[in-house]
Amino acid sequence: MSATTLLTVEQFEQLPQEDDVQYELKDGKLVRMANAKFGHERTKFRVARSLMAYILQHPIGEIYSETAFALSPSRVCIPDVAFLSNDSVANGDPEHIYSGAPDLAIEVVSESENALELRQKIQDYLDAGSQAVWAFYPKLRVIAVYDQSGVREFRGDRVPEAPEILPGFQARVNQFFE
Numbered sequence: 001m002s003a004t005t006l007l008t009v010e011q012f013e014q015l016p017q018e019d020d021v022q023y024e025l026k027d028g029k030l031v032r033m034a035n036a037k038f039g040h041e042r043t044k045f046r047v048a049r050s051l052m053a054y055i056l057q058h059p060i061g062e063i064y065s066e067t068a069f070a071l072s073p074s075r076v077c078i079p080d081v082a083f084l085s086n087d088s089v090a091n092g093d094p095e096h097i098y099s100g101a102p103d104l105a106i107e108v109v110s111e112s113e114n115a116l117e118l119r120q121k122i123q124d125y126l127d128a129g130s131q132a133v134w135a136f137y138p139k140l141r142v143i144a145v146y147d148q149s150g151v152r153e154f155r156g157d158r159v160p161e162a163p164e165i166l167p168g169f170q171a172r173v174n175q176f177f178e
Contacts, residue, residue, distance in 0.1 A: 009070040025076035050171045061085040068097045071128035081106040101128035108136045141177045
């Protein structure tokens, strides 16, 4: 029987990088992330593009893709896309994994993703201070918006809203999945 060594964020940060392999840290254990398929990456690109266009017009923060966030001493998550307000950006140390949650975390949900693990990850973001988490379901063409008050689903021509995070953001659900 072998004992599993649990890692801290500091130890996780010191691990050597492997080509084409990404890990998250969950309860101190390494979790290998699956390789993303083209459709996943395409949706991620459309989300990031839409948010970048918004930020260029409203410079209230910055957009990140595949960036590690230390949500706790034993939890590191890498959302597909993340938004940090200017105040949050100022709190980051460029030499280390960002300590804390993004203001908005965005996950593009793959068919192979475990529903319970995804829901726990969303809760981890919220518990660590994210104001909202947007989960994009490309096969269903749905965006689920999670915040402290619960979850709302957006489809078709509806616009996902987060006025406290992205005031005036306007993008129809369909444009992410066309």
